Amino acid sequence: MNKEALIDKYNVPVPRYTSYPTVPFWGNETPDVKQWFKHVKRCFSESNQTKGISIYIHLPYCERLCTYCACTKVITRNHKVEDSYIDALLQEWQIYLNEFDEKPILRELHLGGGTPTFFSPENLKRLINGIKSGSTLHTEYEFSFEGHPNNTTREHMQALYEVGFRRVSFGVQDFDPEVQRVINRLQSYETVKEVTEIAREIGYHSVNYDLIYGLPKQKLSSIKDTFDKVSELKPDRIAYYSYAHVPWKSKGQRLFTEEDIPNSAGKRALYDLGKEKLAELGYDDVGMDHFSLPHDNLYQAKIEKRLHRNFMGYNTSHTELLIGLGASSISDAKYAYAQNPKEIHLYKAASEKGELNLVKACNLTDEDLQVKKAILDISCRRELVFSDELKPYLAETIESELQIMADEGILTFDTEKLEVTDLGMTFLRNICKLFDNRLRNAKAGESNMFSKAI
Known part of the structure; x- marks a missing residue:
């Protein structure tokens, strides 16, 4: 059976396996905060001194709606929301610190969203310095953030560099103007080029682009043009994701029709062309949508068999405790998972009281x-x-x-x-x-x- 026939056979609904059990199979367990902290403390005591811990921080605000996006987000231009949300994040972090019997060794931290660069450089520094003040940094710590090319400024990148960030991921998706118009994410090649060059000039050693295939109005010419432009900028990593059309979950996806979306054969052709271009450009297939150039530490971790995978995707540090801070964030304490509420007012109300409000949990057998x-x-x-x-x-x-x-x-x-x-x-x-x-x-x-x- 040739590869095309195998792709037809195996192109079925499958989890992305950022966790096991996957979230839909967590069941209807009523979250028990005391039980959750028992798992957290057990995992912490077993792994903090040897591996350290990871933190994922969800920053949900965006100024504009990207219609393809199914992430938890709030669309607003009111930047007064920044201070109180960061206060809630730091209060939640303090709740965890109160449970630990020693300082956590921070190995990995990632800012996701939403749009992390919605927040001002000053507020991002306040957040990270607040996290670091209660921690000890691992000798090989790694901080990364997601940036929107349109609002990630030199000041953002410089401020985050000063508090320890060396990796940045830009959401590029596609360079085609028509595709960008439909998904409401207009950003020029010149803009992406500028932020990439600024990141490298400041000293970031790893730049990632998120690209998506299967978007509305996307054609083979779109993918070819996108990869032609990518070849000029050569990001260190690329995540080449499949567009997931879930309009019942994400109302923004109702702004275009099924007719705008490539059919199965068309989407597979987009995937095949993208994979071909990635190979031509020298990117190695790390696994599950992730590709890197051989000099990047993601590739090195693959070769040395020390890759790890969690809710942040592939990473190079195998920590067993991942604390998720912020609305909708999910934590992984090896023996259990727990998720915060998606509604920001519910999340903030609990944090302000010095409490966790967990809406989902799963204890592993x-x-x-x-x-x-x-x-x-x-x-x-x-x-x-x-x-x-x-x-x-x-x-x-x-x-x-x-x-x-x-x-x-x-x-x-x-x-x-x-x-x-x-x-x-x-x-x-x-x-x-x-x-x-x-x-x-x-x-x-x-x-x-x-x-x-x-």
């Missing part, structure tokens, strides 16, 4: 922990050892299912180990799916909660 580790090994290290701890949780049909993929050249396996081939990198999510017992046991129709693999 022994089976979940083994499957979680298996999925991380496949997605991060391209291999899986069939340990005695994992074997009891493998499906009865797993051997025959793996054999089909082996016959197709996607992987190799024996009784002891599975390894993903170069061809199989396109199908990482499908391989992980074989070990996803929650999805395997799902009711009819539940699998359609996820976007397609391609």
